[in-house]
Amino acid sequence: TQLLEQSPQFLSIQEGENLTVYCNSSSVFSSLQWYRQEPGEGPVLLVTVVTGGEVKKLKRLTFQFGDARKDSSLHITAAQPGDTGLYLCAGGHSGNTGKLIFGQGTTLQVKP
Amino acid sequence: DAGVIQSPRHEVTEMGQEVTLRCKPISGHNSLFWYRQTMMRGLELLIYFNNNVPIDDSGMPEDRFSAKMPNASFSTLKIQPSEPRDSAVYFCASSLRTAHGLHSPLHFGNGTRLTVT
Numbered sequence: 414t415q416l417l418e419q420s421p422q423f424l425s426i427q428e429g430e431n432l433t434v435y436c437n438s439s440s441v442f443s444s445l446q447w448y449r450q451e452p453g454e455g456p457v458l459l460v461t462v463v464t465g466g467e468v469k470k471l472k473r474l475t476f477q478f479g480d481a482r483k484d485s486s487l488h489i490t491a492a493q494p495g496d497t498g499l500y501l502c503a504g505g506h507s508g509n510t511g512k513l514i515f516g517q518g519t520t521l522q523v524k525p
Numbered sequence: 526d527a528g529v530i531q532s533p534r535h536e537v538t539e540m541g542q543e544v545t546l547r548c549k550p551i552s553g554h555n556s557l558f559w560y561r562q563t564m565m566r567g568l569e570l571l572i573y574f575n576n577n578v579p580i581d582d583s584g585m586p587e588d589r590f591s592a593k594m595p596n597a598s599f600s601t602l603k604i605q606p607s608e609p610r611d612s613a614v615y616f617c618a619s620s621l622r623t624a625h626g627l628h629s630p631l632h633f634g635n636g637t638r639l640t641v642t
Contacts, residue, residue: 446630455529455616455633456568501568505628512558512581513631515568 416440417504417516425522426492434487434519436502443506445478445485446513450499492523527551529634531617537640543605546637549598550619556628559592559602560616562636568616574600575622607641614638 417438426432436445444463448456460469462478462485469476473496475488485502499520503513530549538544550557558573572582577594585592589608594600604611614636621629 454635455618456631457633458630461630503568512570512573514570515560517567 417502417514419500419502419516419519421519422517423520423522425524428493428523428525429491430523432489432492432521434489434500434521436485436487436516438483438504440504441482442504442514443482444504445482446503446505447476447485447487448501448503450501450518456499456501489521492521494523494525497521497523529617529619529632531615531634531637533637534635535638535640537642538607539642540608541606542641543603544607544611544639544641546602546615546617546639548600548602548617548634550600550617551632552598554619554621554629554632555597556620556622557594557600558618558620558631559600560618560633561613562616563613571602604639607639609641612639612641 417436420435444461446461447459449459450456460471460476462469462476465480465482467478473490477486489496499518501518502516505513529551532547556575559571560568561571562568569584571584572592573580574594590604592602616633616636618631618633620631
C-alpha cells in the first residue's frame with residue numbers, strides 16, 4: 414500500500430511566522446499535488462510538481478519536489494490568518510488514471 | 526462554471542436505512558471520482574469513472590456501497606444498508622482526461638456530510 418505521510422499533523426502559529434509542512438513517502442510518484450481545504454468545502458488545488466528537485470512559488474508559498482520524487486515540502490513565509498486551513502499533499506502516477514493517493518493532511522491555524 | 530455540485534450537503538439517517546448521494550460533475554469533464562474523508566483515515570478514493578464507465582472500485586469498502594454513472598452529467602453513490610461507521614464526508618471530484626491520458630486538475634465538490642445514528 415502506498416502511503417503519503419504528512420508532518421506535522423497540527424500547527425498553530427502567530428501571524429508573521431514562517432512554517433514548513435512535509436510530505437514523505439517510500440514510493441516514487443510521477444507528480445505531487447498540494448491542496449488546501451477550508452471547513453465545509455472541498456480541497457482546492459494549489460500546485461502540481463512533476464520534476465525531481467522542482468521548486469514552484471505561489472506568492473508566499475514555496476513548494477518543492479524532492480530529487481527522488483518521494484517527498485515534498487510546502488513552506489509559507491510570513492503566514493497570515495487567511496492561510497488557515499487543511500493542507501493536503503497527493504501523489505499521482507504516470508499512465509495517468511487521475512487516481513491520487515492523499516496524505517492525512519496538516520491542519521494549520523494562524524492566529525492574528 | 527458552477528463547479529462540481531453535490532447533494533445533499535448534509536444527511537442524517539438511522540442505521541439500516543438506504544442513503545443516496547448525488548453528484549453533477551463539471552460540464553465537459555469525462556472522469557469522476559468519489560472520495561470519503563474521515564479524521565482517522567483522511568481522504569480515501571472509493572471509485573472512479575472514465576467516460577461513465579467504472580474503472581477502479583477497489584476502494585469501495587463493502588458490497589453495501591455501490592456507485593453508478595448513468596450519463597456524463599450525473600453520478601450516485603448508494604449505501605444500503607447504512608451503518609454508523611459510514612459516517613464521514615463524501616466528496617465527488619471531476620477532471621478531464623485527454624486522449625494522451627493526461628488529467629486536468631481535480632475539481633472537488635463541497636461534499637456531503639453523512640451521519641448515521
